[in-house]
Amino acid sequence: MPVVDIPGSKSLTARALFLAAAADGVTTLVRPLRSDDTEGFAEGLTRLGYRVGRAPGAWQVDGRPHGPAVAEADVYCRDGATTSRFLPALAAAGHGTYRFDASAQMRRRPLLPLTRALRDLGVRLRHEEREGHHPLTIEAAGVDGGEVTLDAGQSSQYLTALLLLGPLTRKGLRIRVTDLVSAPYVDITTAMMRAFGAEPDRQGDVFVVPPSGYRATTYAIEPDASTASYFFAAAALTGGEVSVPGLGEGALQGDLRFVDVLRRMGARVSCDASGTTVRGTGSLSGVTVNMRDISDTMPTLAALAPFATGPVRIEDVANTRVKECDRLEACAENLRRLGARVATGPDWIEIHPGTPLTGTGLRTHADHRIAMSFAVTGLRVPGISFDDPGCVRKTFPDFHEAFEALRGRLRSSR
Template sequence: MPAVDIPGSKSVTARALFLAAAADGVTTLRRPLRSDDTEGFAEGLTRLGYRVGRTPDAWQIDGRPQGPAVTEADVYCRDGATTARFLPTLAAAGRGTYRFDASPQMRRRPLLPLTRALRDLGVDLRHEEAEGHHPLTVRASGVEGGEVVLDAGQSSQYLTALLLLGPLTRKGLRIRVTDLVSAPYVEITIAMMRAFGVEVRREGTVYVVPPGGYRATTYDIEPDASTASYFFAAAAVTPGAEVTVRGLGTGALQGDLAFVDVLRRMGAEVSVDATGTRVRGTGELRGLTTTMRDISDTMPTLAAIAPFASGPVRIEDVGNTRVKECDRLEACAENLRRLGVEVATGPDWIEIRPGAHPVTPTEITSYGDHRMVMSFAVTGLRVPGISFDDPGCVRKTFPGFHEAFGELRGQLPGWPTTSRPYPPSRRKRA
């Protein structure tokens, strides 16, 4: 029974880096995720004047409740949405002029609901080119606080950024939310703020954040539940296979662990306890209709195994996936069609109809999105010969994915230990 060690959560690592930078004292983050996104976040903190010390198993951050140590900085956020949304918010609490830019991919992703809310709070923030997109400049003089209205229907990260800012304001914040997607990610934020000494109160659709700052701590980063979905799915599509992810169990913060409930509904055996989560493939994979609004990062994982279900798989309420690293709804649909699978899509749904045609190998187009590659790697367990145009884009969240998945593949029933993950002539290096 393979036991898989999944790298630390990207979402938890990014929030922990913000909290550590804002806290009074030195914080130690144990087992943080080391990937392009999180290294970019740490690099951004360094550009803002925060001290970030790294060892193989931990990062130490000297917090500055008063904000960045420098009065001018130019920060490149790479492809990281958390970096691009959280760091300008952190900088707004300081005093100085801070410019932020990002990759072409991240420049396309929206920021306007967050930057509009920051402006409503008195932050001098200007978009240099397209309104609501990077690059932007923050001329910071601290944030007074008060009440603000926010639409978080595109991304819960907008709300998380404001929640994290709240204790750094002079009066605290009352955030009235008109719409919210991926609500479990907000619960991660609130739980982590509690660990750093701040209690958020909720009054209906209003989140009340007190002033007073954060206190430094030592914080353990749990394994990434979104990344774990690929390994759980691998078990579900392989009869007799079992996969256990250690350290991701009943006490987990991340809502994406609920993906295993979808696998259970489809016929997999699932057990969750305090030590971890186990999924076993039974040889049965039923079709279903499911809402994935709160766990939309795992939508591509489900789409990638849907061709092997006994009936249609319909995934609803995932319109926000159209504004991720790529339009994930259409990216999944296009790749599935190239595999010979019948697919229909709508504004916020995708329906995969297996069985009409045989699933045939093809080169998967990644669109620069790490989740396309990792999801369709699972498809490759049942369709030998699948390859990828850019397998290296997994470095965004899991640089060692191909090696880890290849190791798992060699332990699954029916796979030789020497099997290669992709045809070598088609695999490109990052």
């Protein structure tokens, strides 16, 4: 049985870096993800004056509960949404002038719900070019706290940024949320905050965060569940078996629920404290599934869908249109290039089986999840290539090598 060593979670690594920087003392992060996104986050912390030691297998961060060590900084966030959204919130708790900019791709992605909430809390900031987008300058003088209303219907990262900020405010935060997408990522945030000594509380649509500060700790990063979805899908598609250790019962990441979708389609799934195993049965049924809470795995299912015995309809994924690219349309475009029948709406995509697929060049739109998802399709359709295969460096620089190795192991295990 192929056992796949999945790199650490991007979501957990980013949150852990924020928490470690804000904590009182030195934190050790075990098995953090090393990728363009997380290296960019660590570099951003360094620009803000935090010490980040990056040894193989573990990173150490010297925390500064009162904010950045420098009074001025210019931070380039690369393509990282977590970097672009979390670091401005961290800087707001300090004292100084901090400018944030990002790649052209990240400049297109929305920021306004977060910056509007920060303004409501008294933070002085300005969008230098387009309102609600990077580049952004913050004139920080600490944050008193209080009550704020937030629309997190485009991204749960807006809420996470405010939650992470809460213990650093002088009076704590009370956040009223009018809409929320990808709710399991917020559960990750609050669980990790507790591991660092904070006490967030949820009361329906209201999140209450006392001004407790954070304590340094040693924190182990679990494997990335979104990345694991490609390997689980490979097993379901080929009739093989894949096991991912360290990602099982008790895992923080909601994207592990993707295996429940595979189970509904006919794959056999076992999950215990040690990890998760998926075994394909040689057939995949059509399915209609709401993926609002696990939308990062929507492209994985879309890439798998043409091989089902019936239509696959994915619903409530409007937020995928404002990711690294419009993922819903990117999936539809590539599936049509391969010859599949596809229909889309504002927040849904439906893929119909039965049409033979032909390998061709696919467009990644510089989006790591598009490239990794359609690598799954390539297990059954020879001749697929990508215009930018290197975009996977964002979260898994060695993805193509690891996936090709899995392909060989699945063949030899038949």
